Amino acid sequence: MHADTAQSAIDTFISAFNASDDAYVTSLLSQALTSDVVLWGPLGRSEGLEAVERFVLDIRRHPAGPGTMVRRSGVDMPDEWARYRWVFTTPGGGPRLAGTDVVHLRRGLIDQMIVFAGDLTPAG
Numbered sequence: 333m334h335a336d337t338a339q340s341a342i343d344t345f346i347s348a349f350n351a352s353d354d355a356y357v358t359s360l361l362s363q364a365l366t367s368d369v370v371l372w373g374p375l376g377r378s379e380g381l382e383a384v385e386r387f388v389l390d391i392r393r394h395p396a397g398p399g400t401m402v403r404r405s406g407v408d409m410p411d412e413w414a415r416y417r418w419v420f421t422t423p424g425g426g427p428r429l430a431g432t433d434v435v436h437l438r439r440g441l442i443d444q445m446i447v448f449a450g451d452l453t454p455a456g
Contacts, residue, residue: 337440338414339407349401366443373447396426
């Protein structure tokens with residue numbers, strides 16, 4: 333699989349967080365994710381496109397206001413796995429969260445996603 337294919341799926345997934353209206357979220361996610369996608373994240377495991385959609389919609393309704401999700405690195409892709417860094421910021425200098433996602437792609441769509449939010453603490 334080519335890194336361009338992975339980057340396209342990743343960027344489409346990220347665009348769901350930034351859609352102009354909730355009505356576009358489902359369409360964007362269905363272009364980026366398989367219907368049986370599994371998301372492992374800080375809040376637990378979500379299975380299926382509808383569960384990931386609920387996750388995205390919850391983030392879009394952040395108490396500090398609608399935020400912006402941005403990919404802040406290139407896409408590193410050894411075979412069918414890819415990783416990238418992201419940042420989520422809320423308006424007016426509100427809460428900011430950054431992390432790294434690791435995704436598995438099947439036929440050009442993300443079928444597994446592991447979300448690491450926050451920075452790692454230094455060893456020692």
